[in-house]
Amino acid sequence: MTPALGALIDSTPKDQEFLIVSLEGRKLTPERASGIVRELKLRANGVANIDEAKIHIRDELRLYDMRGTAATELLRAGCSLNEIAVTMGWGLRHASNIIEKYAATIPEVADEVLAKLIEARKAQTGQ
Structure with missing residues (x-):
């Protein structure tokens, strides 16, 4: 939990x-x-249209995407799959599936994220 929350x-x-x-x-x-x-x-996209330093939010994202997006951001920040699962209140398998789904929707980071996910799965199964 963050201090603000x-x-x-x-x-x-x-x-x-x-x-x-x-x-x-x-x-x-x-x-x-x-x-x-x-x-x-x-509103955020209006600002992003004016300021290139701001991030544009994809139009297809909806409220129910927030948890998956948050999980993907945790992975991009270097959190392990286990840390993400614990933080989000998910099992490892569910966390892995969500990360895989959302990582595929972010073209600029999909390869890096999916590579980490594959390594994490290998580590879990001992392969």
Whole structure:
């Protein structure tokens, strides 16, 4: 857990059932949560269109891609498959499958990530 997330959790009212809520303090609907992500993506891409140093978010990415994308970023940062599985709350097999799926969608790093994944699988099976 990051320090910022810890602070958010600590500052959340004890009687609040959900961590992320609407402006009125109610549970977000899936549609609204998706809309928020879509709006943030559009804003970020608007900035990226002006500033080449900013990263453009692919249009096909959706809210449900966030965990896979986060796992792939952990791998790119040098985390082992086991560290990723533990961090994400997944089994090793599931983590491996998710990494393999998302690594294939990032052309500029796919070869490097897939090579690491193959090595990690070899290490797990002792081959």
